[in-house]
Amino acid sequence: MVAKPEDIIPEELRRRMRYLPEADAAEREAFLGEAGAFLASAGQATLRKLPPVARIKWHLARERRVEELLTVLAFERENPTAFPVRGRLRPYVAIPGVDGRSLPGHVSRLHLREMPVRAKATEVLWQDGKLLVRGYAYVLNLPEGGIGPMPRLAWLRAPGGRRVPVKYRAVESARATRDSRQALHSYDDWGFEITIDPARLKSRGRWKAGTWGLTVALPRPGGYVPGNVERSDIGSAGHSQARDLGDGARLVAGFTEDRFRVTVDLPGAEVVAQAASGGGEALELTLSAPAGGRRPTRLRVQRKGHKGAESEYPLAEAEGGAEEPGQVRFTAAVPFADLTVATEPREKTQDFLAHIDFADGTSRRATVREGFVPGRYPRPLGREIAVTTDGPGLLKLHDRARQAVVDRLEWVKGALVVEGSYTGPGERMRFVLRHGERFEEHVLPLEWSAAQARFSIRVQPDRMRRYDDVLPLRAGRWYFSLRDQDAWGHGEDVPVKLRADLIEPLIPLKKRVAGRTYTVNRRYYDRIFLGSGPVLTSEERGAHRQRELRQVHTPRFKTEPLREAVFYNSFGGKQFSDSPRAIHEELVRRGTEVEHxxxxxxxxxxxxxxxxAVEWHSREWYEALARSRYVVTNVGLGDWYERREGQVVVQTWHGTPLKKIGADLLGTPKANLAYIASLPHRFRQFDIVVSPNAFTTPIMRNAFRCEGEILEAGYPRNDIFHREDREKTAQRVRAALGIPQGKKVVLYAPTWRDDQRHTASKFKLDLRVDLNAAREALSEDHVFLFRKHPKILDAIPGAGQGFVWDVSAYPDIAELYLIADVLITDYSSVLFDFAHSGRPMLFFTYDLEHYRDTLRGFYFDFTEKAPGPLIKTSEELIESIRDIDFVRGRYAAKYEEFVKEFCEPSDGLATSRVVDRMLQLAER
Incomplete structure (x- = not known):
């Protein structure tokens, strides 16, 4: 069994191993001594349990082979999840620069379990009466080109039963390489199409019930390795599906514990129709069973999760006989009152399990016949009884809040037409597109027909309005919902689903619009979404392709002449904003003849x-970075980047530091020693590093290990406070946002909290402002603009209801400063920029001690120098907004001192100084 290093090696030793390249000679010697002592006590058997690269690292540490160990660590940083393999018969890890022959076999040699199959289905569909499974399957870390012409195999096997080979055809799959999330290996040739003929599962010409698991077997050094095909999380490869095989049999294809299986099922009786009966008081279910087969006698319905809560309904043979030759029809009436159990409108969905009992004493879950049409029946409290099905074809009965169900999806001239029914108050609803990861939203008007209880919407995904701009939908999945026009947040959104019998004919539905592919697909069986595809081509996406662009293509670009162009980068391509924007506008004002x-x-x-526009990390992006005369950026460019001869690279940066940064975090848990060690190289690539003030210059010098020129010019972005057209700009911004005339503007711009995370790089909204209370106290004459940090994902409650405005997507925060009457922030560097305005600031520092003493640490005593009150509670914050004139007077002296220390130079000429120096350097 392969063990994780954290299960064997003490945490402190692992940390010191990780940062051994940054350690000095004495630290390395101490580490080697302690590591050797630990490994000696742990024993050889313990070391053998480690993963392959970890075995090599700790073996080299025990033998004090420092240079080779550093080589392995450098390789691992660049390739954290992959390594090269050599050896046709006895595979072993072969890290460049390490003499594999000097390593014992138990250290470098790979076991079968260490070269597993990674296989995933990407599409499962029926084609010409057969099941077609598309996807990819590769052996992890297999050498480039595989091991020759050995075939790839696949078969179905029943537990303890016979094995049925199935057709395996190798195809190309760039997705295999992309999904592997590593840069070392290409798995483009490891796609597959597996064809399963259900007829081959018959036993002596007859259907026999049973479940068959799919296995693939791929060649590896020394033989074959078997593997299972795992599911995707969306679409046909993420859900089970059932198909009628005739002769009373059906095939269910799907996944059990992520492994693909097919099941031959002989149901005996199936539900074929549903309708309201008894004057609309009961649900009538119609079943069909083979004449001469097992006779169904009753239907049992049980509330899921409630033992004993079961009702029985007799099955009566339908009058008029069967509609199909050789079939008998039966009906059962289930009173809607028996299925209505919720006592609150928004109570979670209550599920019911349905079983069919037969005359021979057997019983089974009720399934539906292929083509079964679902139904919904309104109930009190805004609820409904839903009669539907799922992937395996089980009958599903729900008492749930009323949902919107789509029955038409169609692309019409680049617009997606969505139509469906909803038994709730549709006239109050708006249509919401909500991003599945970022929680960004677009709210669209809904066309509603009260007479038919139907809604319709047209979505133009390439033309989504954002303030004065029109942009395409951001890449990712956009889920559909209906929302009440007065809703305060998304907690009561109505999910939009697809009618179960229309899933296969309607989706996936693809359309190429304005250079991007949009796809309607599903998750959680019937929850539909609009997927906005990537802008990058398949040759540009993924770690492997990006490595090629950096290491293969970029050197070629650098052999071509420089272009008289300025290549701008603001916050990783996320905005047209900040100091790069100011520099662009100054170059345009001067008439400088360059391409932008x-x-x-x-x-x-x-x-x-x-x-x-140059798309981030595209081939064109790398070429522009390699061939532009000027590069202007406000963030780092990566430790791989090297300025070429003749280029001028300007690093404007993006803040005055209150929180400690870079090398100044040394000695704290937040210090990233590898990043800090890379800083001298990173900052050698910049001809100029722009500093906003005398306070920041020495911090930049030390924290960034900056050895080159620091130009203390002030931030170009803050020249906006001195521009003659600033009032005109402010009027334009208010109009773009739609802020009512005469309303005062409160701008809230907090930073993120390191300990409030969704993922390693995505943070939660730590909302401590009582927005309801703020609305009651302030909405008559204020609006509350909420500007989330880009790393924060969650939606803002109440945004769009007239008082709270989510302005996180507004292109440039500097323009928001111009309309703000008061700024609320905490420890964000926005306070230093806004101080140029002279307008009051409030500091909502409810977690000051924790943030300062545990999370980050400050460069100065914030409690002494803050140019406004440090506020702990939402009540105090609201009161301070109401009394802002008093706050302004009380903190006038502190504000003046703060401006002197942190806002000089502030004369509106920062951009001119930076551009002068930039152009001067180009003449050298």
């Missing part, structure tokens, strides 16, 4: 005329 190229991530930035 702007990094744009996912086509989510609107650019002015004369500026060309």
């Amino acid at each position: 190229l702007w990094s744009v991530a996912d086509a989510q930035v609107a650019l002015p005329p004369g500026v060309r």
